[in-house]
Amino acid sequence: WQAKIPGPWYTNITSLVLKYHEFTKNRRLWIHALHQKYGPVVRVAPNEVAFCNMEAMQEIYQSKGSGYDKTEFYDLFKQYGHRTLFTTLNKASHAARRRILADRYSMTNVLRAPMLQAIEQRASYVLKKCQESQGSYLDIYVVLHCYALDCASHFLFSPGGTDSINSPEDIKLMQELSYHDSIKQRYIQHYWPIFNKILPLFSSKSVPLSRGYVLRQSHQEKPHEVSLMHKLQSNSSVLSTIEMAAECMDHMAAGIDTTGDSLCFLMYELSLPRSQHIQDRLRQELVSHTDAKIDELPYLDAVIKEGLRLFAPIPMGLPRYVPDGGSFICGHKLPGGSIVSCQAYSLHLWNTDVFPNAESFSPERWLEKEGKAERDRLFFAFSAGGRGCIGKHLAMVEMKTLLRKIYEQYKTTVASEMNGDMSIHDQIIASRPKDQTCLLVFDREHES
Numbered sequence: 536w537q538a539k540i541p542g543p544w545y546t547n548i549t550s551l552v553l554k555y556h557e558f559t560k561n562r563r564l565w566i567h568a569l570h571q572k573y574g575p576v577v578r579v580a581p582n583e584v585a586f587c588n589m590e591a592m593q594e595i596y597q598s599k600g601s602g603y604d605k606t607e608f609y610d611l612f613k614q615y616g617h618r619t620l621f622t623t624l625n626k627a628s629h630a631a632r633r634r635i636l637a638d639r640y641s642m643t644n645v646l647r648a649p650m651l652q653a654i655e656q657r658a659s660y661v662l663k664k665c666q667e668s669q670g671s672y673l674d675i676y677v678v679l680h681c682y683a684l685d686c687a688s689h690f691l692f693s694p695g696g697t698d699s700i701n702s703p704e705d706i707k708l709m710q711e712l713s714y715h716d717s718i719k720q721r722y723i724q725h726y727w728p729i730f731n732k733i734l735p736l737f738s739s740k741s742v743p744l745s746r747g748y749v750l751r752q753s754h755q756e757k758p759h760e761v762s763l764m765h766k767l768q769s770n771s772s773v774l775s776t777i778e779m780a781a782e783c784m785d786h787m788a789a790g791i792d793t794t795g796d797s798l799c800f801l802m803y804e805l806s807l808p809r810s811q812h813i814q815d816r817l818r819q820e821l822v823s824h825t826d827a828k829i830d831e832l833p834y835l836d837a838v839i840k841e842g843l844r845l846f847a848p849i850p851m852g853l854p855r856y857v858p859d860g861g862s863f864i865c866g867h868k869l870p871g872g873s874i875v876s877c878q879a880y881s882l883h884l885w886n887t888d889v890f891p892n893a894e895s896f897s898p899e900r901w902l903e904k905e906g907k908a909e910r911d912r913l914f915f916a917f918s919a920g921g922r923g924c925i926g927k928h929l930a931m932v933e934m935k936t937l938l939r940k941i942y943e944q945y946k947t948t949v950a951s952e953m954n955g956d957m958s959i960h961d962q963i964i965a966s967r968p969k970d971q972t973c974l975l976v977f978d979r980e981h982e983s
């Protein structure tokens with residue numbers, strides 16, 4: 536069957552080239568280049584095919600609700616040795632876990648007063664940092680990751696959330712979780728677990744502070760009723776304390792870099808000279824609708840979606856197994872057990888019929904009525920279907936709240952001292968700004 540799938544000849548006989556690109560942090564770009572050359576279906580290894588169109592995306596991730604089962608690649612993300620919502624492989628165990636957690640992540644819960652006020656308070660701490668940077672610049676990479684950690688940990692453990700924006704102790708958690716480069720070790724762990732056992736050199740970076748913090752919070756006696764820990768503890772007959780900790784550790788990690796990096800890429804783009812007119816239009820909407828609810832600001836929504844389209848923090852393929860008995864995808868018959876995936880990066884850039892001028896940052900595209908349904912369906916930053924991001928409402932509310940506060944009052948530009956590289960740099964399924972630094976100048980435009 537492989538021979539009938541388009542792709543370079545060597546991918547028919549070896550997976551070594553794919554592995555080479557994974558180790559050199561080039562999987563995403565290599566696969567994207569193959570799509571440009573061979574089209575929306577491309578063989579990347581004898582047993583693995585990448586797709587980049589709507590039909591394949593819906594089949595792999597949305598058929599029968601949650602699409603195909605995950606592969607053992609996700610074992611890399613086990614926490615304290617336990618499977619979590621993210622790392623369960625098959626549908627049945629995933630659905631059972633998701634049922635326990637879903638209502639806490641609903642938009643209704645995220646918008647409840649105690650949650651929203653806590654997010655607003657953390658956004659005002661960020662604003663204070665912007666204010667203090669007047670006359671100089673602010674490294675937003677740091678402060679945005681602290682903001683994402685503080686919001687997520689509040690959601691998980693309130694009242695036990697972190698205050699890393701203000702506390703030198705708590706900022707260590709953000710540093711431990713966000714500044715690491717473990718891609719090679721993790722691929723070794725995935726492909727050759729034996730090396731991992733005999734050569735400790737290769738084992739992934741540990742995160743002792745974060746693990747300790749999460750374990751302590753999991754023993755909390757009275758978590759707030761809007762928090763995830765409250766929900767987990769009320770299911771203590773199903774989950775042990777260590778399983779609750781594993782679940783929360785996973786969500787904390789899932790919530791920091793994704794939201795922090797998205798905001799960082801987006802604010803950098805908005806601060807470039809070419810985007811000043813976008814910033815002006817955004818500010819115009821914000822200052823003329825100061826009483827609007829957070830989800831009643833269409834341009835703000837469009838700016839964030841466009842940021843997530845061009846700089847999806849999880850831009851790489853999300854691997855799934857073709858079910859037993861095989862399936863037909865885009866006219867190709869694939870046997871059960873072969874690996875298939877779509878990557879957000881290519882879905883968002885390659886389909887120029889849905890996203891014309893796909894390389895350019897243009898929030899306006901999201902406001903056009905024509906093609907709206909297609910755009911929304913192909914938007915893959917949060918993945919899609921029953922295994923899509925459970926934290927997406929929380930993330931959107933965090934991002935909207937912060938950007939609203941900042942751009943209501945400030946104009947941002949890139950500092951002349953900024954020489955960090957902001958290009959998209961791959962980690963394992965996620966990516967981040969290459970040099971993990973982004974210096975912006977905040978000039979006050981309007982009084983609050």
Ligand code: HEM
Pocket residue numbers: 620621622633687785786787789790791793794797847848849853915916917918921922923924925926927929930
């Ligand atoms: C801009 C921010 C975010 C983006 C772009 C994002 C993206 C994603 C994507 C693409 C997936 C699917 C991954 C896969 O199938 O391998 C995912 C899953 C997940 N995300 Fe997010 N995420 C964001 C924020 C958050 C936040 C704030 C949380 C929680 C605090 C969170 C928790 C999770 C969890 C628990 C899953 C696993 C869901 C499941 O398997 O049912 N994410 N996210």
